Amino acid sequence: MQIKVKTIRNLEVIEKELNSISSGVMVLSLEEDFEQIATNFVYHDKNIYVFIQNKELYKNLKLESIAKFTAIKETTRGKKNKNDKENIYNLFYISVSGIVKNVREKKLINNIKQSFIQKYSGSFIESDSRSKSFSRLICIDTEELTATEETGV
Numbered sequence: 001m002q003i004k005v006k007t008i009r010n011l012e013v014i015e016k017e018l019n020s021i022s023s024g025v026m027v028l029s030l031e032e033d034f035e036q037i038a039t040n041f042v043y044h045d046k047n048i049y050v051f052i053q054n055k056e057l058y059k060n061l062k063l064e065s066i067a068k069f070t071a072i073k074e075t076t077r078g079k080k081n082k083n084d085k086e087n088i089y090n091l092f093y094i095s096v097s098g099i100v101k102n103v104r105e106k107k108l109i110n111n112i113k114q115s116f117i118q119k120y121s122g123s124f125i126e127s128d129s130r131s132k133s134f135s136r137l138i139c140i141d142t143e144e145l146t147a148t149e150e151t152g153v
């Protein structure tokens with residue numbers, strides 16, 4: 001098996017993939033440690049937005065510290081026979097690094113909330129604005145965005 005790795009620099013391609021991928025892994029700094037969580041997200045205006053469900057995690061977040069987020073899209077294709085050069089797998093992964101910030105602006109919170117609902121339900125739905133699911137919004141203010149495509153042949 002051969003592995004081909006290609007760096008993606010086209011921002012339009014990266015943004016399209018971020019909008020189609022539904023989850024990723026985020027590493028956040030806490031007051032005395034760090035936490036790695038799997039999470040849904042919204043990509044908006046070159047930043048990653050996440051609603052934190054865990055109250056204790058949110059309380060212990062170290063704001064204005066470095067955070068990393070990685071989203072992975074995988075497609076697998078099996079070989080038909082030994083002589084076939086079809087791809088065995090294809091990974092597209094995106095890493096975002098930046099500063100974690102608390103989002104307080106009401107208009108932005110409502111926009112992200114609506115984007116989140118549309119991304120995960122497929123339609124615009126008025127949500128209960130008092131919902132605790134949407135009460136703790138953070139973002140990674142992107143400083144570095146890298147994408148890589150890996151193909152196994």
